[in-house]
Amino acid sequence: MPGLIAQPPFPEDVPTHPLLVVDYQLIRAKDENEVNKLWNAATQLGFWYLKNHGVDNEVNAMFEMGAETMALPLEEKMKFEQGDDGMSFGYKAAGVNAVDEKGNLDSTEFINVSKDDALAYPVTVHRNYPATVVARMETTIKPFVQKSLEVNGTLLSVLNDKLGLPERTLAHLHRNEERSGCVARVIRTPPKDEAFDEERALLSAHTDFGSLSFLHNRLGGLQVLAPGTDKWQYVKPLPGHAICNVGDSLHIFSGGILRSNVHRVIPPPGEQAKFERYSLVFFTRASDGTELRALTDRSDLIAEAVAKAANAAERFRPGVTAQEWLARRVRNQRIKHFEVSSADCSFDPRD
Numbered sequence: 001m002p003g004l005i006a007q008p009p010f011p012e013d014v015p016t017h018p019l020l021v022v023d024y025q026l027i028r029a030k031d032e033n034e035v036n037k038l039w040n041a042a043t044q045l046g047f048w049y050l051k052n053h054g055v056d057n058e059v060n061a062m063f064e065m066g067a068e069t070m071a072l073p074l075e076e077k078m079k080f081e082q083g084d085d086g087m088s089f090g091y092k093a094a095g096v097n098a099v100d101e102k103g104n105l106d107s108t109e110f111i112n113v114s115k116d117d118a119l120a121y122p123v124t125v126h127r128n129y130p131a132t133v134v135a136r137m138e139t140t141i142k143p144f145v146q147k148s149l150e151v152n153g154t155l156l157s158v159l160n161d162k163l164g165l166p167e168r169t170l171a172h173l174h175r176n177e178e179r180s181g182c183v184a185r186v187i188r189t190p191p192k193d194e195a196f197d198e199e200r201a202l203l204s205a206h207t208d209f210g211s212l213s214f215l216h217n218r219l220g221g222l223q224v225l226a227p228g229t230d231k232w233q234y235v236k237p238l239p240g241h242a243i244c245n246v247g248d249s250l251h252i253f254s255g256g257i258l259r260s261n262v263h264r265v266i267p268p269p270g271e272q273a274k275f276e277r278y279s280l281v282f283f284t285r286a287s288d289g290t291e292l293r294a295l296t297d298r299s300d301l302i303a304e305a306v307a308k309a310a311n312a313a314e315r316f317r318p319g320v321t322a323q324e325w326l327a328r329r330v331r332n333q334r335i336k337h338f339e340v341s342s343a344d345c346s347f348d349p350r351d
């Protein structure tokens with residue numbers, strides 16, 4: 001089980017991309033220095049470490065839930081597969097997504113549990129889940145979802161104010177009680193297959209689709225392509241530190257001020273590659289019916305940024321809701337839609 005088996009440390013001699021370390025407790029206290037650090041991280045790279053978030057116990061329990069679920073027979077897991085229609089909740093089998101332009105298939109499994117299903121349990125809002133998920137819905141998943149919503153909600157409110165938006169503008173677009181694509185995801189990738197080339201992605205280059213991602217890594221493998229560079233670099237997992245990043249919808253709401261940066265997952269470096277890799281993410285996404293558009297009418301800062309941007313109309317008013325954006329992005333990754341989606345430039349991270 002992840003975290004219970006001793007795993008080799010991240011190698012010393014592998015280059016990594018440093019991230020700013022933001023202290024969640026100082027953010028909650030609205031400490032000015034810390035708020036500025038968060039702002040710099042969110043506007044420059046769009047990724048940062050978050051320490052003192054207080055979610056460690058729930059994270060460990062979620063890894064257990066993920067391992068219990070992945071251990072089910074494939075036939076059982078397939079009863080809950082997300083399918084080819086753009087549904088993001090449920091089980092994603094290995095080999096259903098393309099990882100590159102050649103149409104190579106992924107080897108990554110997910111279990112995605114909807115925030116709406118977790119909070120409404122035992123009422124079903126979107127779908128049913130495997131017995132290993134149901135057994136922990138109340139004890140493990142709901143507390144993880146609630147705490148993750150709180151952490152991301154606090155970060156959103158600080159960013160809201162720095163963007164010059166009226167109080168709680170972003171909070172209104174991300175209301176816990178409204179249906180959304182917010183989801184808790186456990187990811188499993190197998191140990192590295194020696195036959196695969198080093199650079200073959202486990203999760204292809206992408207930007208996240210929602211507003212804020214709260215990620216927990218144990219082994220390396222996550223890489224970012226930092227602005228102004230052409231080399232992928234590992235982000236080193238640090239014990240007790242989450243990795244947070246901005247996604248597409250927040251990039252759009254902010255008129256491009258907040259950066260939704262490209263990232264991918266490849267096999268972990270060195271000795272770590274011999275182990276299966278588990279990671280856990282909570283994605284905060286806007287309520288389903290929210291129109292994705294820059295909030296130019298609510299903030300002078302955003303209006304100025306959009307006025308200066310190239311192709312602003314296309315980039316910051318794509319003419320879709322948060323729900324449509326998510327469904328399109330999820331659907332276009334599936335190999336079933338590969339020919340259509342590659343013609344539609346789905347490998348452009350902003351498709």
Ligand SMILES: O=C(O)CCC(=O)C(=O)O
Binds near residue numbers: 185
């Ligand atoms: O597993 C990771 O480290 C990153 C996962 C990720 O980027 C995603 O699920 O969007």
Ligand SMILES: [Fe+2]
Binds near residue numbers: 206207208263
């Ligand atoms: Fe991602």
